[in-house]
Amino acid sequence: MGVTNVEIAAVFDEIADWLELDGANPFRIRAYRTAARTIGSWPEALALRARDGRGFDDLPGIGADLAGKIGEILRRGDCALLRRLRRAHPRGLTELLKLPGVGPKRIARLHKELGVTSVAKLVRAARAGRIRALRGFGPRTERALLDAATARLGSARRMKIAAAAAFADAITAHLRASDAVLELAVAGSFRRMRETVGDLDVLVASRRGAEATAHFLAYPAIARVLAHGTTRSSVVLKSGLQVDLRVVPPESFGAALVYFTGSKAHCIALRRIARQQGLKINEYGVFRGERRIAGATETEIYATVGLPPIAPELREDRGEIDAARAQRLPRLIERADLRGDLHAHTDASDGHAGLAAMAAAAQAAGLDYFAVTDHSRGLRIAHGLDAERLARQREAIDRFNAEHRGIVVLHGVEVEILEHGELDLPDAVLARLDLVVGAVHSHFQLSRARQTARILRAMDRPCFSVLAHPTGRLLGERAGYALDFERVVRHARERGCFLELNAHPDRLDLDDVQARVAAAAGVPIAIGSDAHDVNGFAALRFGIGQARRAWLTAGEVVNTLPLAELKRRLAAIRRG
DNA sequence: GCCGTTTTCGGCCCGACTGTTTTCAGTCG
8 A cells, every 4th residue: 555645744854854963954954844744735645646657846845856755755665865864873863853942953962972862861961960061051951951851751742722722712811901912813823723732822912012021921820931032922831831922013913923823834935925026024024125015914914925815724835825826715614604513412322411402502603403413322331322212312303393493403323333334223223314424433453454445335325424533533642543545535425425524622533634635526524513512512613723724615514504405415315 | 955037056034032152053933
């Protein structure tokens, strides 16, 4: 089976790591990094291109050399340059690169002068006071390295977007209380709605920067201050989350918002365009010579370089700038476009609220309809439903719909896809439901071929409507099972069924690249909250964020449809 | 290592902050 894009990207990233440690030409290193990023998020498997005899050097940032290396990796499964670099260095050095506060130059010296080759050895050297003795290092640097290294050994991780949102809301509320704060935004990967964030980048417009900064530093949840200057400060909250504050005057707010929203690659691409036009972009504005010609709003920043505004979720340098130039940016789906939700639980299985409470919550979330899809009998741990309990649930839902206006409850099930692709309820039972959401909750370790065959077989059942959380990953905990995703996409298109973008913050499955691939192939996407309680519908916000990162329009998401139209689509799947 | 409406060589985004310096390198975003 072919090497995946992500695996090719990992090779290039590791090459870049080693080249950094070697002090190689920084632009050569950047070339590998850029290529890794491009390939890692490229919608089409490069292995397919290779099979069709198409080259790779039409990908942006891929020239003859890297195209050759991609071919080599696809053919041989590895790369001679990487093998050589690995042989020439101790293995642990690339781990050190990931530590904040230490870069390639210092690592090279720590290695050469103190024999530090791993995070653990760095801790020992720091504790022994050997680092401060080095020229150019001092006690404070030694302390910072020790802190960073011990934090890493305690495995500090990126935070899931939903958790970060809670911190962002709290700190935003604190800052708004200061009248030195004129405008305020949480930028960075949070604003781009990445599934996890490493820190929060808070941007403030103010005429009294010192006062705004002082107010920020008085935030009670701050554990320690890493740095503070007149325009930039960094702190770590008691939760371990790092928060960076940047203060700019209002006339620079838009420029700073572009700059701190990133991504870095997007900003670099933007500045490149500006340079070609004799302009300079920095976080204070767009400049022609010494004169600022834009800065207050993002829209005017983009306009000065001849572009329409680009949504934050698209700013990953994945073709959004070319699309903007060609006036071909998609009209991205918004939260308000969602009319329903096709995946939610009640206390009949493992949810924590009854039917009426969930319906009220769905209505409060602005939905016209939602599907109760409790687990099926096979998922014992979730108290899954058998045919008889499903029939009773049907009666309850019918009664509810007869007695209530403003929200319609659909009756579905989240049915177990068993090891060999059977569903654990008979067709006759499933046929009585409005929709059937199939899911894998067991046998994660099957081979890629068997796992794929299992899922395709399940999709072949006539009643099968939606494949829930298609890859089975849990963010930060479990990678998805081995799966030929492109095959699943093709099969879904042929069968006419939907793929879910599960909005639960622990899942966000499909990811952005996969959702884009599926939608581009013509497979309808269902954004499902997987709500287990009355607050669970809030997750739809993050599902929408992921969908926007996938360039999805409302037309590509089935639960934007009015109920009658959705029902027609579900019925069409059954007719085959 | 890539790239071209300053083209096949000579560029490649830009500024803030820290710690250790005595004018700046390293790191970060």
